[in-house]
Amino acid sequence: MNEDNLNDLFKALGHPIRRTILDLLKNGPKTTNDISDQFDEVSRFAIMKHLNQLVDANLVLIRREGRNRLNYINIVPLEYLSDRWVTKYQSIMAQSLFTLKSNIEGENNTMSKNNWKQSFEIEQEIAIKGKINLVFGALTENINDWWAYRLLGDRSKLSLEPKVGGKFVEIVDHEHGALWGTITFINAPYEIRLNGLLGMKGAVNSAFSFKLEERGEDTILKLSHHAVGLIDPNWEEAHRNGWEELLGKFLKTYVENGKGYKENQ
Template sequence: MQNEQLTAVFKALSHPTRMSILDLLKEGPRTTGDLDQSFPEVSRYAVMKHLNTLEDANLIVIRREGRSRLNYLNAVPLQQVYERWVSKYESSFAGSLTSIKQFVEGSNVDMTEQGLKHDSFQLEQEIEIQASPDKVFQALTTDIGQWWAYRLCGEGSKLTLSPQPGGYFIEEGLEGANALWGTVMYVKDNEEIRLNGLLGMTGAVNSAYSFKLEPKGDSTLLKLSHHAVGLLDPEWGRMHDEGWKELLGTFLKEYVENGKRPEMA
């Protein structure tokens, strides 16, 4: 995280109303009208200014549905602040209990039908990467095995993604085990990739995720959208949210910017 981004994050967190807005968005996306009604003592103009400050700091993501403007929490910048200062002082044995890594390994997750219910979740995240869109696109496709640290088929497995409609995002193990992480549904070089894939979920679930790349000066803004619907465990949305933060906000970003490869799990 660059110092300019860091300054914007701290500025956004310096006002109690903006912190309260983030607390509300932590529970789920809200329309601008809903947020306005949540602060009757604050004018609509002031609420809009607070939302603009949060958007400038990349702490919220805006998506429009019809005439409504939906505001989503984007916790990636907070995760980056945490990793820059807080995580360095934690025990090396400490780790997140809510990452995709542990999810696909089955740790702390009941993968039986018990507890599943008809539900859905939608995740929206944005990560700014100091690189051109073509370099980020290459990392998301040709080089995905270099930074995608999570594995379903054991140590030494190989990950590949074929960037064409019908292409597979597949993991091939050394002992005959193979896993399909996703199927490419749409691709536009250096701009967008859409896939369908369960990403560790099982059963009657439809899951789709996409990466959109937008140039931003000398950087690229990577926009993730992940939507799942079906028989879901109530924890799956939260766990995938945390996992994406780590995969994209840490592993992909550090690989593209610094050539750093994570330890493979």
């Protein structure tokens, strides 16, 4: 975000009506008429001018459905402000390095945007027979051996750097790669937190973490995955099922029996 973008952003946030509009959109997308109806003493023309200024600042995204214009809040610039001026002063260890995209799917998407979710949360717990260091090593150094899902085909390689700012990446060659996540917190061998889209796209902020604890001969792996933004309603179920397979089948089998994901398919 350059200085001109920042000037537009602060200018857009400087008016109480525009801030109120953003508050209204936090609860879901609204048509321009729906927004205008909330302001008895403000003309529809004035509301349109405020909305256009929010659009220029990239704080509002527009979708057309027939003759209606749906307005969505875009959290990406607000997360940038938080990351630049708020989070860094709270704690270096707590800083979130958000991996965000601001583009959303084009007009060819036939699904009604009224069905889009605003957020989802996934919590799962898996018991894996093995020492905590072994499970932690599988999550980091050996992730390519058991992580079955690939964005770039079977020839790609996955790697994860176990350090703050370390990248969870998929690489085919120097010209083809994908970023799955970025480590924002690590306390080896007990916890890793990352931010990453994990196959989602558009104006979405997604964070996931692994917490490990030894319990007898087992290591208990606790997954937390939270996402917020313009979320396709199918993504929650897809990620819930995907995590169950990745961790409960592929990772568990790899740690307990030494078999990679190709031997489990």
